[in-house]
Every structure is written in structure tokens, then in C-alpha cells.
Amino acid sequence: MSKNNALNRLNLIQDHISQPTGPIDLANERSNASFNVEHMYWLFCGSKEFAKALSDAYQMIQRDPDLYIPGGHSFDMTQPQQRELVQRQIFRYQKVHKTLKDPLLCKALEFAMCNYSEAYSMRTYVHNTLFRQSIEFFGTKEQQDEWMDEVLNWRIIGCFAMTELGHSSFIRGLETTATYDRVHDEFIINSPTLTATKWWIGMAGQTATHTVAICQTIIDSESYGINWFVVPLRDRKTGHLLPGVTAGDIGAKFGRHGLDSGWIQFSNVRIPRKNMLMKWSKVTEDGKYISPQNPAIAYTTLIGERLTVLTGTQNALGKALTIACRYGCVRRQSVDDGQIMNYQTYYVGLVPCVASIYVINVVDRIIKIQWEELIKQIHTNQAEFLKNVTDIHALSSGLKGTITWWGSEMLESCRRALGGHAYSAYNAIGPAIGDWGVNTTGGGDNFVLLQQTARYLISSYEKMVQGKRLSGSVEYFNNIKQFSKIVKSDLLNEEQLYDMKYNLDMYTWLIGQKLQYLFSILSQSQEDPSVTWNNNQVSLIRLSELYSFRYCLSEYIQALSNYQNSIPEFQNLCPILTKLGQLWSIHLIYESLKEFLEEGYFGKEQANIVKNAYFRMCKELRKEIIPLVDSWGYPDFVLQAPLGKFDGDVYKEYFNTVRAAPGCIGIPSYWEDYIKPLTDP
Numbered sequence: 190m191s192k193n194n195a196l197n198r199l200n201l202i203q204d205h206i207s208q209p210t211g212p213i214d215l216a217n218e219r220s221n222a223s224f225n226v227e228h229m230y231w232l233f234c235g236s237k238e239f240a241k242a243l244s245d246a247y248q249m250i251q252r253d254p255d256l257y258i259p260g261g262h263s264f265d266m267t268q269p270q271q272r273e274l275v276q277r278q279i280f281r282y283q284k285v286h287k288t289l290k291d292p293l294l295c296k297a298l299e300f301a302m303c304n305y306s307e308a309y310s311m312r313t314y315v316h317n318t319l320f321r322q323s324i325e326f327f328g329t330k331e332q333q334d335e336w337m338d339e340v341l342n343w344r345i346i347g348c349f350a351m352t353e354l355g356h357s358s359f360i361r362g363l364e365t366t367a368t369y370d371r372v373h374d375e376f377i378i379n380s381p382t383l384t385a386t387k388w389w390i391g392m393a394g395q396t397a398t399h400t401v402a403i404c405q406t407i408i409d410s411e412s413y414g415i416n417w418f419v420v421p422l423r424d425r426k427t428g429h430l431l432p433g434v435t436a437g438d439i440g441a442k443f444g445r446h447g448l449d450s451g452w453i454q455f456s457n458v459r460i461p462r463k464n465m466l467m468k469w470s471k472v473t474e475d476g477k478y479i480s481p482q483n484p485a486i487a488y489t490t491l492i493g494e495r496l497t498v499l500t501g502t503q504n505a506l507g508k509a510l511t512i513a514c515r516y517g518c519v520r521r522q523s524v525d526d527g528q529i530m531n532y533q534t535y536y537v538g539l540v541p542c543v544a545s546i547y548v549i550n551v552v553d554r555i556i557k558i559q560w561e562e563l564i565k566q567i568h569t570n571q572a573e574f575l576k577n578v579t580d581i582h583a584l585s586s587g588l589k590g591t592i593t594w595w596g597s598e599m600l601e602s603c604r605r606a607l608g609g610h611a612y613s614a615y616n617a618i619g620p621a622i623g624d625w626g627v628n629t630t631g632g633g634d635n636f637v638l639l640q641q642t643a644r645y646l647i648s649s650y651e652k653m654v655q656g657k658r659l660s661g662s663v664e665y666f667n668n669i670k671q672f673s674k675i676v677k678s679d680l681l682n683e684e685q686l687y688d689m690k691y692n693l694d695m696y697t698w699l700i701g702q703k704l705q706y707l708f709s710i711l712s713q714s715q716e717d718p719s720v721t722w723n724n725n726q727v728s729l730i731r732l733s734e735l736y737s738f739r740y741c742l743s744e745y746i747q748a749l750s751n752y753q754n755s756i757p758e759f760q761n762l763c764p765i766l767t768k769l770g771q772l773w774s775i776h777l778i779y780e781s782l783k784e785f786l787e788e789g790y791f792g793k794e795q796a797n798i799v800k801n802a803y804f805r806m807c808k809e810l811r812k813e814i815i816p817l818v819d820s821w822g823y824p825d826f827v828l829q830a831p832l833g834k835f836d837g838d839v840y841k842e843y844f845n846t847v848r849a850a851p852g853c854i855g856i857p858s859y860w861e862d863y864i865k866p867l868t869d870p
């Protein structure tokens with residue numbers, strides 16, 4: 190390069206720095222929108238009214254000195270500081286929400302707080318979803334009357350003690366005991382061994398006053414299986430542990446720093462018999478055990494827990510993708526070069542993720558309605574509830590496993606998209622990864638959950654083979670045999686792939702093949718069934734993934750047709766929603782290419798058609814990537830990432846954040862002792 194050229198180039202760089210191109214880039218990106226971003230925000234929020242309430246809630250948080258995080262982010266705080274901050278937010282929220290007259294705003298504020306603060310969402314999730322719902326699902330009316338008001342008002346702060354140091358995924362193997370003492374009408378809660386120590390219990394470390402503990406129920410030295418018991422842990426005035434309870438904090442973790450994950454040991458703690466949650470199983474005063482109609486009921490509370498990850502995925506990944514996509518559009522490799530978002534590797538890594546968030550949003554809403562309808566039956570029609578709960582149990586396990594693994598993949602795509610800047614905590618992706626991983630393990634490890642789903646699928650298939658009619662999420666198995674007659678795909682051109690139903694049928698075909706194969710292996714095996722199961726575990730888990738993804742696609746197709754008959758604002762969004770669904774459905778086929786080829790369903794030509802359609806759709810939707818992420822409506826203070834700033838002026842904000850960080854400039858405390866003796870001996 191000549192000296193003049195080099196100088197020109199330097200001047201250009203100088204101009205580039207002094208006049209940031211990011212705002213222009215993002216403005217251009219926004220001008221590409223083929224749809225109304227505000228209306229999409231309404232749709233994403235479920236309604237115009239909730240969207241408005243959510244915007245108001247974000248504003249309330251930003252203006253409230255106790256809800257808002259001082260300095261804009263918590264990444265430089267110590268663990269105790271983070272915990273104090275989040276508890277202060279909860280304390281404040283409890284005061285603020287009581288003053289709100291509008292229930293929608295109340296709901297929106299809670300939702301906005303969860304979007305804003307992962308630690309807030311975790312603490313309230315442990316108390317509201319795990320603890321409170323256990324009392325709701327397993328408690329009798331009298332028990333609910335006794336505790337619910339205290340729980341709702343946080344006079345009792347609850348945690349959920351299932352996992353033990355030595356056991357979790359195998360719940361029946363848990364060791365903590367609840368032994369009935371007929372003389373005193375009490376249960377004695379005990380941790381008989383070290384491995385029985387309740388472990389990883391959110392809020393048990395420092396905060397919870399009570400727990401629901403899952404224990405082996407012992408009467409007259411005989412075990413009657415696991416049940417739930419409400420056990421007080423701490424004095425509500427002093428915070429001191431109650432006699433017989435030993436509990437502490439788990440200590441350093443690589444994520445979820447605001448949550449005081451803890452351990453608990455019970456040394457013959459006495460609780461009244463009525464503290465056993467007795468809606469389904471009961472122990473009478475004279476020590477008679479009455480079993481639940483359906484043993485699976487003991488896991489019911491976990492269904493709600495599993496379904497919450499669908500909302501959690503939209504939140505965590507929605508924020509991470511907004512940051513990554515905005516960065517990809519403002520980042521230029523050099524002055525002459527274009528936006529990094531235009532590299533095929535870049536947008537193919539992100540665009541399908543964005544499409545999937547729209548799909549998950551739809552599925553989340555549908556399945557939550559189903560679940561809410563179903564739990565109403567606990568009070569009105571228990572027989573119907575028990576009939577339907579198995580299907581939604583399998584579905585929730587499948588969705589939880591599949592979507593949270595997909596979430597991990599998406600976060601890794603976001604991390605790669607930010608290059609080295611992902612390693613700055615200030616850009617929020619690294620902390621999000623630290624917080625996220627447990628979703629694939631907690632609430633039931635994914636490998637375990639997806640096997641529960643697989644068992645349901647295999648047994649449903651067996652029923653179908655026996656001529657029984659299926660309903661619920663496996664209703665399509667009734668017709669699955671018609672797919673098995675097809676040997677080869679009739680795919681000839683890309684156009685066919687833009688029909689989501691066509692792709693859904695291909696996916697159904699693949700599920701049919703796997704079901705048929707696995708069912709014949711399992712039913713014809715001469716070995717111990719558990720050995721055959723274990724030898725086919727990988728395929729069984731894959732079957733559950735396919736079933737879960739298929740469910741998402743089929744619900745999305747249904748939702749799209751509903752939007753076509755909805756309010757005009759939503760009808761107008763159908764073209765872009767269709768494109769998103771097309772991409773997602775092709776993504777599913779693209780990701781399964783290996784299996785379609787193995788089965789001989791596709792030839793090389795057809796695999797190429799799928800690839801071309803996939804890349805074409807990614808490129809097409811790349812044009813609207815910024816309007817698509819803007820529509821999720823995360824304000825900058827919620828994103829907490831300078832590189833994801835809405836206005837695109839990212840470097841100044843990033844640099845200012847780094848400059849303001851504690852210890853950014855200055856002589857380190859170890860200079861005198863460990864550097865100076867080297868440099869100035």
C-alpha cells in the first residue's frame with residue numbers, strides 16, 4: 190500500500206469513528222420492514238392491551254429507584270450485592286403492585302421485572318411457581334386456606350426441596366423420610382444420610398422461611414412412596430434456622446448469582462400431620478395411607494414449571510438475539526467492507542433462531558391456555574383432569590427438553606456473532622450463557638424428561654397398533670400408517686418446501702419411521718426391556734425431539750390460520766409470519782437431512798433442494814432482521830448491553846461503560862508486592 194493510500198485509509202477510519210455509521214445502518218435496516226413493527230409487538234405480547242401495559246411497566250421500572258438497577262447493570266456487583274439488590278426489588282415490587290388498580294398492569298409489571306432481572310425472575314419463580322403451585326396442586330382446600338394468603342403476600346417465603354446431594358433424576362430413590370408418629374399426630378422429617386441432604390434448593394441458602402420437601406412417606410416402618418410436606422425452616426422474625434434444620438448456601442456458581450441456592454439437612458424435625466399436602470394422597474389420623482388415583486399426579490407441579498421455560502426462552506434468547514442482530518448490522522469489518530450481517534455464515538446462524546422465537550411465542554400461548562383450562566378441572570372434574578394430564582405431561586417434558594437445548598444452541602450462535610465482545614460481561618451474552626445452562630438440567634434433566642416423553646409415544650403407538658383411537662398431541666398417530674406406505678419423497682423443486690403443511694407431512698413421515706422401528710425393536714426384544722431401552726436411548730430421545738418440534742410447527746400453522754381471521758392489524762402481519770413459519774419448517778427438514786438421507790427418503794438432489802431453499806429463506810428474512818427483533822420490544826435498559834443499543838451508536842456507549850467500570854484505570858493493589866520487585870528489583 191502506498192503512503193498516500195495508507196493516509197487516505199486512516200482518514201476514512203477517522204471519519205468512520207467520529208461519525209458513527211451504526212445509527213445510519215440501523216435506520217436503513219428499519220426502513221426495510223414490510224410490516225408494522227408496533228402491531229407485531231402487540232401480537233408478540235398477545236394483545237394490544239398487554240403490549241401497552243408492558244410498555245408502561247418498563248417505564249415504571251426505569252423511573253423507580255428501587256426497581257431499577259443503579260448504574261444500569263449488575264455485572265460489577267459482588268454476589269452479596271446482587272442478592273441484596275434483587276431482594277430489594279422484590280420488596281419494592283410487593284409494595285408497588287398493591288397500589289396498582291389495573292390487574293393487567295400488575296401482570297405486566299411482574300412480567301417486565303422478570304424480563305429485566307434474571308435473579309428477580311428466579312426468586313419469584315421458586316416462590317410463586319414451585320412453592321406456591323405445589324400447595325395449589327397438592328394441598329386440600331383447608332390447607333390452601335391456611336397458607337395461601339401468607340404465601341401470596343410473601344409473609345411465608347417458600348422454596349422447593351426435591352433434589353438431594355446423591356439423587357435427583359431418580360425421584361423414587363430420594364432418601365429424606367417423613368415418618369408418621371401416630372401418638373403425636375405428627376410427621377418426623379429426617380435426612381438419614383449425607384447423600385439425603387437437600388441440594389441446589391433455590392432460596393434455601395439465605396431467604397426461605399418454609400419449604401415443600403419431597404420425602405419418602407413411612408408408616409409403621411413401611412414406605413408408601415414420595416409425598417410433599419410443608420416444613421418451616423427459619424424463624425420469620427429473626428431469620429434463624431429452626432431447631433432440627435441445618436441449612437446453608439451452595440457457594441460459588443457460574444451463573445444465577447442472585448439466587449441463594451442452598452442445602453438443607455433435617456434432623457428429626459416434627460411437623461403436624463396436616464403439613465403433608467393431602468389433596469391426592471392422604472394419611473389419616475390412625476395412620477392409614479390412601480393412595481392417589483394416578484401416581485403421576487405427584488409430578489404435576491413440575492408441568493407448570495416445565496412450561497415456564499417457553500416464556501423464559503423468549504426472554505433470554507429474545508434479548509440475546511436482539512443484541513447479536515443489532516451488532517451484526519452495525520459492525521463493519523473495515524471502512525470499505527459491508528456489515529458482517531451480510532456474511533452467509535452470520536445470518537444463517539441467527540435468522541432461523543429469530544424465526545424460532547416467533548414459533549415458540551405462539552406455542553407458549555397455546556399450551557399455557559390448555560394447561561390453565563386443564564388445571565381448572567382439578568376443582569371441577571378430577572377424572573377428566575387425570576385423563577388428560579398424561580398427554581400434557583409428556584408434551585411439557587418434550588418441549589422443555591427440546592426447546593432448552595435449542596436455547597443453548599441459539600445462545601452459542603449469539604456468542605459467536607459478537608466475536609470477542611461476547612466475552613465482555615457488559616454485552617450480556619456471557620452472563621446469559623451462565624444463567625441459561627441449568628435450564629437443560631434443572632426441573633428434570635433433559636435426557637430424563639425426553640425419555641418420559643418417549644415412553645408415552647411408544648405406549649401411544651402400541652395402543653394405536655391395538656386399534657385404539659388416540660387423542661391429544663398424538664392424535665395424528667391414528668393416521669401415521671398411511672405415511673409409512675410412502676418410501677421416497679416426491680420433492681422436485683423449492684416451491685414445494687414453501688408449503689408448511691408439506692414440510693409437516695415430511696416430518697410426520699420421519700416420526701412414523703422412527704416409531705415403527707423403535708416399537709418393533711422394543712416389543713420383539715428377548716433381552717431385559719431396560720437393556721433394550723438403554724441400547725436405543727439416543728434414538729428414543731431423538732424421537733421425542735421430533736415429536737416436540739412437530740408439535741410446535743403444527744400449532745404455528747394453526748395459529749397462522751387464526752391470525753388470518755383476526756383483527757386487521759394481525760391479518761396484515763400474516764405475510765411475514767408465513768415467511769417465518771416457512772423458514773422454521775424448512776429449518777426442521779434441513780436439520781434432519783441426515784436422517785432423511787439415511788432412510789432413503791431423499792436423494793442427493795432433494796437434499797440440495799432443501800439446502801438451497803433454506804439458504805434462500807434465510808437471506809430473504811435477513812432483510813427484515815432488525816424490524817423482527819425490534820418487535821419484541823426490549824428497551825435498552827432491559828437489554829443491558831451497549832452493543833445492542835437501539836439507536837446503533839454502540840461504540841461510544843460500550844467505551845463509556847468500560848471506562849466507568851471499577852478499577853478500569855489505575856495501579857493494581859498487587860503492584861508493589863508482585864510487579865515492582867520484578868520490574869524495579
Ligand SMILES: Cc1cc2nc3c(=O)[nH]c(=O)nc-3n(C[C@H](O)[C@H](O)[C@H](O)COP(=O)(O)OP(=O)(O)OC[C@H]3O[C@@H](n4cnc5c(N)ncnc54)[C@H](O)[C@@H]3O)c2cc1C
Pocket residue numbers: 315349350351352355356357358359388389390391445450627630631632633634635636637
Ligand atoms: C442453579 C440450580 C438451581 C436448582 N434449583 C433447584 C430447586 O430449587 N429445587 C430442587 O429440588 N432442585 C433444584 N436444582 C436441581 C436440579 O433439579 C437437578 O440438578 C436436576 O434435576 C438434575 O439432577 P442431578 O443434578 O442429580 O443430575 P443427575 O441425575 O445425577 O444427572 C447427571 C447426568 O446423568 C444423566 N442421567 C441421569 N439419569 C439418566 C437417565 N435415566 N438416562 C440418561 N441419562 C441420565 C443426566 O442426563 C446428566 O447428564 C437446581 C439445580 C441448579 C443447577
